[in-house]
């Protein structure tokens with residue numbers, strides 16, 4: 534018997550991945566950039582056990598058994614088998630996978646990213662696979678490839694139809710910009726109505742605005758963002774982050790039927806951040822929203838307590854506001870993890 538346990542963190546995109554050019558291989562229409570969070574906060578933990586005594590492959594997610602006949606899971610297993618040198622004696626061994634998140638699954642908190650990054654890492658360790666494994670994580674969920682690395686990470690969309698060059702690469706370790714902090718404001722921890730996969734498919738097929746964003750806006754923006762990170766230029770980083778989030782959600786609204794992820798509280802957070810920045814006379818905080826109503830705020834460590842004070846004044850914890858506090862999920866402060 535052989536057992537491996539791994540932990541993998543969540544990542545938050547500042548230039549979003551939204552649209553696949555190949556649905557099966559999970560190849561994106563554009564490059565994206567993210568920050569990987571500290572493992573102490575939001576992460577997935579996965580244990581993979583291989584044994585000659587197991588009769589079949591099985592998987593449990595957060596304690597509940599799920600079907601192995603999931604194409605994403607099968608994609609990951611296929612990719613790892615292609616790359617791994619499975620020892621002869623393990624050739625016919627079946628595996629049992631147990632994975633847990635320490636945060637709500639499918640609530641727009643990038644649970645699949647941490648989950649598949651963790652599975653790819655655990656399988657790579659089990660089968661002693663060398664080299665970059667971001668492509669294996671990508672085969673499970675696109676954004677997962679960025680969680681393989683710490684700090685600031687870029688996922689290159691690549692050009693090859695096989696996806697061989699669609700991999701993640703670190704831009705800079707977390708220590709490069711160590712004053713950056715992230716607050717996650719949990720507006721809702723219920724499951725999203727339209728999954729990311731379905732939402733991005735519909736948006737790509739029906740929203741002309743998404744095509745414009747991908748072709749005309751992102752190519753320059755991605756390089757400006759990388760430069761802003763390398764230069765620790767918070768004003769540019771923050772503006773590009775907010776614009777990219779706004780434009781992703783505008784593209785979603787331009788889908789037919791529209792995909793609506795942000796709610797009134799999300800929009801109140803957007804207003805509050807802009808008012809806060811205006812009041813300070815410079816850009817001190819940036820919001821970004823994934824496929825859900827929850828906000829992630831990027832800011833510098835020295836501004837965290839003031840911003841939280843402003844937040845508590847204007848969007849206090851109550852049934853009408855940030856119910857995430859009430860559900861016992863406080864604001865998380867996290868540093869992107871180092872390599």
Ligand code: DP6
Nearest residue numbers: 546549550674675676729730823824
């Ligand atoms: C809005 O990686 O969850 O968080 O590849 O279909 O699994 P699949 O999608 P997923 O999409 C994430 C979308 C996003 C933006 C991002 O993380 O870049």
